Amino acid sequence: MRLGRVWTPNGPRPVAQDGDRWVVVSDLYDPDRRLLDEWYPVQGAELLAPCEPYVVMGMAHNSGPGDRALAPQAFSKSTRSVVGPGAPVALSGVDGATAVEGELAVVIGRRARRLTIDEVPDVILGWTIGNDVTAVDQIALDDKMTQAKNGDGFTPIGPWIETDLDPSDVEIVVDVDGVTQARSSTAGLAWNVAEQLVYLTQHLTLGPGDVVLTGAPGTTAAARPGQRARVSIAGIGTLENPTV
Amino acid sequence: MRLGRVWTPNGPRPVAQDGDRWVVVSDLYDPDRRLLDEWYPVQGAELLAPCEPYVVMGMAHNSGPGDRALAPQAFSKSTRSVVGPGAPVALSGVDGATAVEGELAVVIGRRARRLTIDEVPDVILGWTIGNDVTAVDQIALDDKMTQAKNGDGFTPIGPWIETDLDPSDVEIVVDVDGVTQARSSTAGLAWNVAEQLVYLTQHLTLGPGDVVLTGAPGTTAAARPGQRARVSIAGIGTLENPTV
Missing domain, CATH: 3.90.850.10 (Fumarylacetoacetase-like, C-terminal domain)
Structure with missing residues (x-):
């Protein structure tokens, strides 16, 4: 699976790729993460650093x-x-x-x-x-x-x-x-x-x-x-x- | 002024001391921080690390x-x-x-x-x-x-x-x-x-x-x-x- 973070009109969002869409997920780190009803086209998406490390x-x-x-x-x-x-x-x-x-x-x-x-x-x-x-x-x-x-x-x-x-x-x-x-x-x-x-x-x-x-x-x-x-x-x- | 962070029933809160009260503030780092209408007695307050560093x-x-x-x-x-x-x-x-x-x-x-x-x-x-x-x-x-x-x-x-x-x-x-x-x-x-x-x-x-x-x-x-x-x-x- 491909995970990441994209910049959206609602701010940064954790996402998983589904074909030509980045679909917002409930939690990047939860193995049982859910796909939410919010998505952005892969084409033209502004990708952020894919995680926010403490260390x-x-x-x-x-x-x-x-x-x-x-x-x-x-x-x-x-x-x-x-x-x-x-x-x-x-x-x-x-x-x-x-x-x-x-x-x-x-x-x-x-x-x-x-x-x-x-x-x-x-x-x-x-x-x-x-x-x-x-x-x-x-x-x-x-x-x-x-x-x-x-x-x-x-x-x-x-x-x-x-x-x-x-x-x-x-x-x-x-x-x-x-x-x-x-x-x-x-x-x-x-x-x-x-x-x-x-x-x-x-x-x-x-x-x-x-x-x-x-x-x-x-x-x-x-x-x-x-x-x-x-x-x-x-x-x-x-x-x-x-x-x- | 004395600033800090206390654990409250609403989660961690940034605070400033006012006599025997820790008063919740709008923003620990803003010099124009405002005192909000939420406070906790100094006596018995659970103090957290007073800031959350990135570095x-x-x-x-x-x-x-x-x-x-x-x-x-x-x-x-x-x-x-x-x-x-x-x-x-x-x-x-x-x-x-x-x-x-x-x-x-x-x-x-x-x-x-x-x-x-x-x-x-x-x-x-x-x-x-x-x-x-x-x-x-x-x-x-x-x-x-x-x-x-x-x-x-x-x-x-x-x-x-x-x-x-x-x-x-x-x-x-x-x-x-x-x-x-x-x-x-x-x-x-x-x-x-x-x-x-x-x-x-x-x-x-x-x-x-x-x-x-x-x-x-x-x-x-x-x-x-x-x-x-x-x-x-x-x-x-x-x-x-x-x-x-």
């Missing part, structure tokens, strides 16, 4: 098999940096070089704490595309990554959530201004999604709408203001955002 | 004048770790030693980005007490502090917000089980509050309800499950939470 975590150094030699680590991104498809990423005013990072993003569906591997599937609502925009020169100045990860619009997610996806080997392609800069697969991640959620929930609680950016398996490209960054993930779609 | 930041290594030799750094705390007065801090199940840290906390009142020192007072709604609970043994394992800072109940704040306070030299006292373990003043912080907000907003946007834990000037005490941790700040009050 956004990103996996650090999870870019290739070699990173498995290191203990897993994660950083947080400000929920105020989350934007939807088409929303601007503010790179001007940022100190130093910036990069876009195409990543498979997990959207959590229910409370998750100290999960075992077997419990992981139960807490996942679905999958979306994340662009983990990073002020790369700031990482050397701040090992906590606060300075690198939290600029305005630095966490585009969307365009929607696919509930049915096998995350083990999906292709991720990063384009900048229409030119492919990186192409890889989640199969290249050091720690897989289930291992990441076991690790994270050992240390903190995740809950409905929270997002985990699962790492960039080489899917990184330099970006500067005035470009269009596009991340495509097989089985989900394409997330495009302008840089300003 | 909680804490200053790293800001404990004494020597830390001024280092560049300022900040870590984030999960908004899901925020609790109000009296709510439990979950220390059992945490790997290694834990500490409570009594800190003056700033509550942001309006959008704040790339502030100058002169602009800082305009964005501050007021001041509350923060207990920056920390799994101290995790810091050596994870320089990003994700593992140290985000346990359940690890960010007690409250009991209310005082809008009028000079933050430059206020006393902070930390008690555990009724015994004073630490006593110091914000005058001992390496970077003062205005400098902290200039630093943070250079890298990220803060907004209404967001909280900055300004650092523990020696106001740290070891804690284990089954205790009562109390942080008192002159001009605000006392924040008490059980550890479980």
